[in-house]
Amino acid sequence: xxxxxxxxxxxxxLRQRLLSSSCRLFxxxxxxxIVRGRGQYLYDxxxxxxxxxxxxxAHVGHCHPLVVQAAHEQNQVLxxxxxxxxxxxxxxxxxxxxxxPEPLSVFYxxxxxxxxxxxxxxxxxxxxxxxxxxxxxxxxxxxxxxxIDISPYKFRDLDGQxxxxxxxxxxxxxxxxxxxxxPNPAEAYANEVKHLVSSxxxxxxxxxxxxxxxxxxxxxxIIPPAGYxxxxxxxxxxxxxxxxADEIQVGFGRVGKHFWAFQMQGEDFVPDIVTMGKSIxxxxxxxxxxxxxxxxxxxxxxxxxxxxxxxxxxxxxxxxLAVLDVLEKEQLQAHAxxxxxxxxxxxxxxxxxxxxxxxxxxxxxxxxxxxIKDEAMRTPATQxxxxxxxxxxxKHILLSADGPGRNVLKFKPPMCFSLxxxxxxxxxxxxxxxxxxxxxxxxxxxxxxx
Numbered sequence: 001x002x003x004x005x006x007x008x009x010x011x012x013x014l015r016q017r018l019l020s021s022s023c024r025l026f027x028x029x030x031x032x033x034i035v036r037g038r039g040q041y042l043y044d045x046x047x048x049x050x051x052x053x054x055x056x057x058a059h060v061g062h063c064h065p066l067v068v069q070a071a072h073e074q075n076q077v078l079x080x081x082x083x084x085x086x087x088x089x090x091x092x093x094x095x096x097x098x099x100x101p102e103p104l105s106v107f108y109x110x111x112x113x114x115x116x117x118x119x120x121x122x123x124x125x126x127x128x129x130x131x132x133x134x135x136x137x138x139x140x141x142x143x144x145x146x147x148i149d150i151s152p153y154k155f156r157d158l159d160g161q162x163x164x165x166x167x168x169x170x171x172x173x174x175x176x177x178x179x180x181x182x183p184n185p186a187e188a189y190a191n192e193v194k195h196l197v198s199s200x201x202x203x204x205x206x207x208x209x210x211x212x213x214x215x216x217x218x219x220x221x222i223i224p225p226a227g228y229x230x231x232x233x234x235x236x237x238x239x240x241x242x243x244x245a246d247e248i249q250v251g252f253g254r255v256g257k258h259f260w261a262f263q264m265q266g267e268d269f270v271p272d273i274v275t276m277g278k279s280i281x282x283x284x285x286x287x288x289x290x291x292x293x294x295x296x297x298x299x300x301x302x303x304x305x306x307x308x309x310x311x312x313x314x315x316x317x318x319x320x321l322a323v324l325d326v327l328e329k330e331q332l333q334a335h336a337x338x339x340x341x342x343x344x345x346x347x348x349x350x351x352x353x354x355x356x357x358x359x360x361x362x363x364x365x366x367x368x369x370x371x372i373k374d375e376a377m378r379t380p381a382t383q384x385x386x387x388x389x390x391x392x393x394x395k396h397i398l399l400s401a402d403g404p405g406r407n408v409l410k411f412k413p414p415m416c417f418s419l420x421x422x423x424x425x426x427x428x429x430x431x432x433x434x435x436x437x438x439x440x441x442x443x444x445x446x447x448x449x450x
Contacts, residue, residue, distance in 0.1 A: 008031070037058065041062070059414065064322075067323060073318070103270055103292045104270070104292060105292065106291050107290050108288065111286065114141075114277075128242060133208055133210075135168070210241060212232075214247055249366075251279065253332055260274070287311075330416070353430070354437065356371050
């Protein structure tokens with residue numbers, strides 16, 4: 001029986017019997033059974049079309065024909081162990097090098113973003129000879145044990161914080177300790193890292209790396225203040241550590257203004273290591289670590305080879321090259337900038353209209369809408385956000401929520417998301433928020449008083 005012909009209830013029953021309950025679904029109270037995708041749209045078993053605002057994995061669009069063709073053609077010829085000499089891997093590395101600052105000139109290919117971040121951690125420790133890591137609060141860097149240890153989003157619900165992990169405040173100028181009215185939030189947040197490093201050193205600890213998403217996503221679609229990472233890098237380098245920019249969710253033109261999100265911090269900021277995943281293969285399992293010659297040579301000096309059987313295999317690299325081709329031919333970085341600006345403008349109008357919308361922040365097709373219960377305290381409207389996400393799904397719009405209070409609507413759709421999509425999604429959101437204000441008692445505190 002074809003999977004798409006099986007009743008949704010039967011598939012759900014099989015999943016509940018065969019898969020762990022820790023492998024959670026979107027919309028667990030009423031899951032959507034998706035059987036087909038194209039561009040920015042997903043289709044359920046009944047043929048109902050959904051606008052996908054969640055899927056940054058399908059970076060250039062679900063089942064993009066050029067990406068599918070590249071995988072198919074290479075699959076028909078060869079897919080094999082990465083230790084054989086092949087053109088695709090060097091061609092792909094060359095193409096990636098053209099998008100990055102010159103110092104980032106050595107590449108390692110892997111199968112997932114988690115593998116990439118794990119390798120970045122190894123590289124940093126090998127180069128510095130140090131153990132400790134500074135991370136941002138609420139961060140998530142992957143599902144491997146090594147990465148759970150540096151992901152406050154996860155370790156606080158598990159074994160807790162290791163002594164070699166140091167957690168800096170999220171550079172959130174809306175809800176953090178240094179907000180939009182602070183004269184220099186970048187400096188203030190960077191000083192928190194400086195104090196953290198000094199405190200660790202006083203205890204005899206040594207910093208290997210500062211690990212951060214260039215734009216924290218799980219933390220609530222945060223846009224760090226300009227200059228923050230440059231100042232942090234000064235403190236980390238002075239302590240003998242490296243700076244790792246996790247671009248897994250936000251790289252490859254998503255921010256619109258730049259190809260890489262870390263470039264928003266200015267030309268003077270170049271990370272020591274950049275990690276990539278998700279978007280670079282449009283859903284195909286491929287990932288990458290880019291670093292400097294110096295870091296790579298220190299890793300090589302151990303005498304232990306880096307071996308990943310199929311990391312950078314011919315099919316994966318053919319897919320990666322095709323994604324870069326599509327980004328260029330369809331001018332998706334510029335598209336993300338124009339559609340993102342339009343979407344930000346529409347959402348800002350919602351902020352002016354609906355008191356529940358506390359903040360709208362973002363760049364390109366990476367946007368967060370922070371829903372609040374009260375303006376003074378900016379209390380997260382967690383239940384209301386869950387309700388909004390559920391109602392949007394009923395209207396065939398797929399959106400997720402995150403942030404420490406689970407109250408930030410996250411827009412990170414495929415890059416082909418259109419102006420018409422933006423207009424439609426915000427119109428539906430407007431209707432839902434209007435209805436909430438009229439009917440839900442929990443929103444009474446948000447009503448504009450006469």
